Amino acid sequence: DAGITQSPRHKVTETGTPVTLRCHQTENHRYMYWYRQDPGHGLRLIHYSYGVKDTDKGEVSDGYSVSRSKTEDFLLTLESATSSQTSVYFCAISEGPFSNYGYTFGSGTRLTVV
Amino acid sequence: TQLLEQSPQFLSIQEGENLTVYCNSSSVFSSLQWYRQEPGEGPVLLVTVVTGGEVKKLKRLTFQFGDARKDSSLHITAAQTGDTGLYLCAGGDQGAQKLVFGQGTRLTINP
Numbered sequence: 269d270a271g272i273t274q275s276p277r278h279k280v281t282e283t284g285t286p287v288t289l290r291c292h293q294t295e296n297h298r299y300m301y302w303y304r305q306d307p308g309h310g311l312r313l314i315h316y317s318y319g320v321k322d323t324d325k326g327e328v329s330d331g332y333s334v335s336r337s338k339t340e341d342f343l344l345t346l347e348s349a350t351s352s353q354t355s356v357y358f359c360a361i362s363e364g365p366f367s368n369y370g371y372t373f374g375s376g377t378r379l380t381v382v
Numbered sequence: 383t384q385l386l387e388q389s390p391q392f393l394s395i396q397e398g399e400n401l402t403v404y405c406n407s408s409s410v411f412s413s414l415q416w417y418r419q420e421p422g423e424g425p426v427l428l429v430t431v432v433t434g435g436e437v438k439k440l441k442r443l444t445f446q447f448g449d450a451r452k453d454s455s456l457h458i459t460a461a462q463t464g465d466t467g468l469y470l471c472a473g474g475d476q477g478a479q480k481l482v483f484g485q486g487t488r489l490t491i492n493p
Contacts, residue, residue, distance in 0.1 A: 301480065310470065310485035311425070318479055326480065358424050365479045370415060371472075373424025 271295045274359050274374035281381055287346040289377050291359030293339075299362040300342040301371070302326075302334060304355040311358065317342055318365065349381045384409040386471055386484035394490040398460055403487045405471035406453045412474065414447055414454045415481070419468040461491045 272293045281287050291300060302314040303326075313326030315334040323334050331353060335343045346353055356378050360371040389404045405414065413432040417425035429438050431447035431454060438445045442465075444457040454473075458465055468488050472481040 299479070303483075308485060311472075311483040313480055316480055324479070360424070370427035370430060371417075371425075371481065373426070375422070375424050 272359065272361050272372055272374045274357075274377050276377060277375065278378045279380070281349050281379070283350060283381055284348050287349050287379065289344045289357055289359075289379070291342045291344070291374060293342075293361045295361055295372070296339060297361040297363050297372075298339070299365060299369075300336065301360040301362070302332075302342065302344045303358045303360065304328065304353075305358060305376075306355050314344065314357075346379075349379075351381050353379065354381045355379060384411070384473070384482045386473055386482055388469075388471060388484035388487050390487060391485065392488050392490075394492060395461060396492050397463055401458050401461055401489070403456045403458075403469055403489070404453065405455070405473075405484050407473065408452065409473075410451050412451070414451075414471060414473040416445055416454070416456055417470040417472065419470060419486075425468075425470055461489075463491045463493050465489060466491045 275290045299318055301316040303311040305311050312328045314328055314332050315326055317323045317336045333345045356376050358376050359374040362369045362371050386407050415430045416428045418428055419425040429445045434449045434451045436447045442459045446455050468486045470486045471484045474481045
């Protein structure tokens with residue numbers, strides 16, 4: 269009954285290679301978010317989407333791009349992976365834009381760039 | 383840019399003790415949320431507080447939103463080992479498309 273799934277759960281990749289992470293939801297929520305989580309930094313927003321083909325940058329968007337061609341899928345691409353992008357990546361969904369709406373998070377993708 | 387500062391960053395106590403975790407900002411938020419995250423999983427929403435001075439209780443957890451809507455606290459009574467985890471506060475402006483998260487408080491309850 270997850271409602272939101274991330275794939276892959278773990279990935280090791282080499283510096284300079286492109287990487288795409290996938291977030292899939294079955295809740296038909298309009299809003300989707302990509303965060304990265306690093307020790308001492310909490311959750312930092314990379315990109316978010318407020319509808320199909322509607323996306324915007326977060327606070328740490330450099331080196332990342334996103335696409336949303338369907339309501340249920342939000343893809344995060346690292347164009348050319350660097351070691352500084354080693355992190356745990358979380359996708360989240362929300363019914364609405366206001367902060368009153370809770371976020372539902374996926375289980376995360378642990379990415380290691382070597 | 384709105385910032386949320388959580389304190390303490392790390393807390394280790396014995397089972398049965400009480401504790402309070404704080405979330406502070408110089409900015410006003412329209413509402414504030416608390417999440418708990420366990421190892422290997424994403425954060426899970428515990429509560430949303432929306433009114434200045436509001437107090438919400440979830441079993442042994444008590445959440446309070448400051449009168450000026452700039453701060454919040456989480457109090458746990460008679461902590462249990464199952465309370466162990468990372469606690470995150472998050473807030474946003476009315477109309478904001480996204481939340482701002484604090485850096486988290488890592489809580490360890492020892493048996």
